[in-house]
Amino acid sequence: MVKPLWQPSAASMAASPMRAFMRGASARYHRSFADYDALYQWSVEEPEQFWREIWSFCGVIGDGPGNVTVEHRTRMPGARWFPQARLNYAENLLRRRDHAPALIFRGEDRVESSVTFAELHQEVSRLAQALRGSGVKAGDRVAAYLPNIPGAVIAMLAASSIGAIWSSCSPDFGVQGVLDRFSQIKPKILFVADGYFYNGKTIDVLPRVAEIVRELPTLERVIMIPYTRRAPDIAAIPRCVDVHALMSRYKPRIIDFERLPFNHPLCILYSSGTTGVPKCIVHGAGGTLLQHLKEQVLHIGLGRNDRLFYFTTLGWMMWNWEITALAAGSALLLYDGSPFARSGKMLFDFADETGMTVMGTSAKFIDALAKAGLRPRETHKLDKLRAILSTGSPLAPEGFDYVYRHIKPDLNLASMSGGTDILSCFVTGNPLLPVWRGEIQCRALGMKVEVFDDEGNSVQGAKGELVCTASFPSMPVAFWNDADGSKYRAAYFERYPNVWCHGDWVELTEHGGIIIYGRSDTVLNPGGVRIGTAEIYRVVEQLDEVVESLVIGQDWPPQQPTDVRVVLFVRLRDGLKLDAALSEKIRDQIRANTTTRHVPAKVVQVGDIPRTKSGKIVELAVRNVVHGRPLKNLEALANPEALEFFRDRRELTG
Numbered sequence: 001m002v003k004p005l006w007q008p009s010a011a012s013m014a015a016s017p018m019r020a021f022m023r024g025a026s027a028r029y030h031r032s033f034a035d036y037d038a039l040y041q042w043s044v045e046e047p048e049q050f051w052r053e054i055w056s057f058c059g060v061i062g063d064g065p066g067n068v069t070v071e072h073r074t075r076m077p078g079a080r081w082f083p084q085a086r087l088n089y090a091e092n093l094l095r096r097r098d099h100a101p102a103l104i105f106r107g108e109d110r111v112e113s114s115v116t117f118a119e120l121h122q123e124v125s126r127l128a129q130a131l132r133g134s135g136v137k138a139g140d141r142v143a144a145y146l147p148n149i150p151g152a153v154i155a156m157l158a159a160s161s162i163g164a165i166w167s168s169c170s171p172d173f174g175v176q177g178v179l180d181r182f183s184q185i186k187p188k189i190l191f192v193a194d195g196y197f198y199n200g201k202t203i204d205v206l207p208r209v210a211e212i213v214r215e216l217p218t219l220e221r222v223i224m225i226p227y228t229r230r231a232p233d234i235a236a237i238p239r240c241v242d243v244h245a246l247m248s249r250y251k252p253r254i255i256d257f258e259r260l261p262f263n264h265p266l267c268i269l270y271s272s273g274t275t276g277v278p279k280c281i282v283h284g285a286g287g288t289l290l291q292h293l294k295e296q297v298l299h300i301g302l303g304r305n306d307r308l309f310y311f312t313t314l315g316w317m318m319w320n321w322e323i324t325a326l327a328a329g330s331a332l333l334l335y336d337g338s339p340f341a342r343s344g345k346m347l348f349d350f351a352d353e354t355g356m357t358v359m360g361t362s363a364k365f366i367d368a369l370a371k372a373g374l375r376p377r378e379t380h381k382l383d384k385l386r387a388i389l390s391t392g393s394p395l396a397p398e399g400f401d402y403v404y405r406h407i408k409p410d411l412n413l414a415s416m417s418g419g420t421d422i423l424s425c426f427v428t429g430n431p432l433l434p435v436w437r438g439e440i441q442c443r444a445l446g447m448k449v450e451v452f453d454d455e456g457n458s459v460q461g462a463k464g465e466l467v468c469t470a471s472f473p474s475m476p477v478a479f480w481n482d483a484d485g486s487k488y489r490a491a492y493f494e495r496y497p498n499v500w501c502h503g504d505w506v507e508l509t510e511h512g513g514i515i516i517y518g519r520s521d522t523v524l525n526p527g528g529v530r531i532g533t534a535e536i537y538r539v540v541e542q543l544d545e546v547v548e549s550l551v552i553g554q555d556w557p558p559q560q561p562t563d564v565r566v567v568l569f570v571r572l573r574d575g576l577k578l579d580a581a582l583s584e585k586i587r588d589q590i591r592a593n594t595t596t597r598h599v600p601a602k603v604v605q606v607g608d609i610p611r612t613k614s615g616k617i618v619e620l621a622v623r624n625v626v627h628g629r630p631l632k633n634l635e636a637l638a639n640p641e642a643l644e645f646f647r648d649r650r651e652l653t654g
Helices: 010-015 017-029 036-045 047-057 089-093 117-133 150-162 175-185 206-214 243-247 285-299 317-328 346-354 363-372 397-407 486-492 533-540 580-593 619-626 640-646
Strands: 101-107 112-116 141-145 165-169 189-193 195-198 201-204 221-225 240-242 265-270 280-284 307-310 331-336 358-362 387-391 412-415 417-419 424-428 449-452 463-468 500-508 514-519 546-556 563-572 602-605
Touching: 010 017, 017 036, 017 047, 017 285, 036 047, 047 285, 089 150, 089 285, 089 317, 101 117, 101 150, 101 346, 112 117, 112 150, 117 150, 117 243, 141 150, 141 175, 150 165, 150 189, 150 221, 150 317, 150 331, 165 175, 175 206, 175 280, 189 206, 221 243, 240 243, 265 285, 265 317, 280 285, 285 317, 285 424, 307 317, 307 346, 317 331, 331 346, 346 358, 358 363, 363 387, 363 397, 387 397, 397 412, 424 463, 449 500, 463 514, 486 500, 514 533, 514 619, 533 546, 533 563, 533 580, 546 619, 563 580, 580 602, 619 640
Parallel strands: 101 331, 141 165, 141 189, 165 265, 189 221, 221 240, 307 331, 307 358, 358 387, 387 412, 563 602
Antiparallel strands: 101 112, 195 201, 265 280, 417 424, 449 463, 463 500, 500 514, 546 563
């Protein structure tokens, strides 16, 4: 009999905020919640009751929630949540003001710093005053080109305290990538740093900053936050001032938080695709706050004694997600640099040094640790660590095995999936449920997630499209520069009217969990059989010779395609070369663990696999290169030069 990899203890379940929430909702609404499934069904059948209970249970600060929970609930898009409420995102994050650490920072260069909750409030107060003095008001765009340092958090909270709209890129973006994003939203203020550290190198970005500023005519002020130098030379950067000089004239005082409508824009995030200029996705303050509190307090169990870490940059939505944990009273552990510093031990050293309770990372990082043969369980204590969060791409079943065998056997491995589009999760972890190998634990509360087959029927135990059939508070407010909403509707609602189609190819399991097989727009279809790309990756990357892989469907034959054939690209360990024997070994591995339909027609060695800056491999971009189609938005890639390994490959012409 198959057993779960982990089960929560009776004591941990009894003490979890999720169980406390169930007790409160049960008493208030005279419901009986025997288990999580009953709670979930109530949350999607009675969403007005559920979201009001989240507001109350999490202690949201604001004017509201008012008498109306949602207007036009059945419209997607078009529903308006809490139309009478007014709140400020930063006010909710800065509620704790004691002298416990709020931000604990480690840089790859071994720079260390700490900011208490009291100091965080003071610094945000001073910077908010400086921004107001610079003419910033609600609705203005404040952009950032920063590493993941405490100053970035302070800047974001200062901007949002005024009601300005925040948008950020990490400093590994090139000039054009930044301009593709920020030129669309016309920022008034730009926060920058002089450089960053990565993989043992100091990267100077001052020349890039100067070029970016010259191409953004709407900028009225550029604010430098020194990082790699004590006093960087900013003379060549127009309208630039040092942040410390700017703040020096202001003393800490009570922050004048602007309470604004629930849907007032909080931030603008960007799509990471390579098929066009990035879409600018606008997220509202209220929906973001409620969704994150629900996920972090209930699904992760965060509270005042937690120290949350997420390996992220300011170019990934998980940075925005992580920051909200301040509203739960949790401390944030920030890191800037390569996760593989100190021979891959940096993040686990950080965990032991700080008493990290929740570690967030990507599935790719877990895979890389396994490939490197690291065993943190043997080298680190990790005595405070109670949960590992994984997102970014599907975590293979072998990744689950690795975490429990070689990191820590007694923790909740909470795989999650959602995205930039909703700044939150459709499916996530759960402190009340077991962890089954290869499965995300549950559908998130309040998210009416279903799986649709090709005819639009809801199915369980079969693969299909992940959809959400009811509105939720963190749906995007809008796309920027999309006055009639046509781009927004086309992105999510074209396939199934009034139903959010997310673009993931998934299965709802008998346990009520979710398995993600890949993006539905990259699903392979040889001979009319639909195959998720993750099904191939998980078996190929078990081979010691294969570091990572990427698979596409190639139109075949090229001149008059009548079908597609499966093409597998592999990056091998250093020094290895793909020969006939290894190619057949790879095919045999796939054949033995999947079906003959999964076996690639071609196996091709490449020097690298292209990925986005958040670590996701880009199958569509590779497919376009193979088929000779144009590419755009290459600045979204961490290594765009890798695409050249796939261009004009002789192996794919016959």
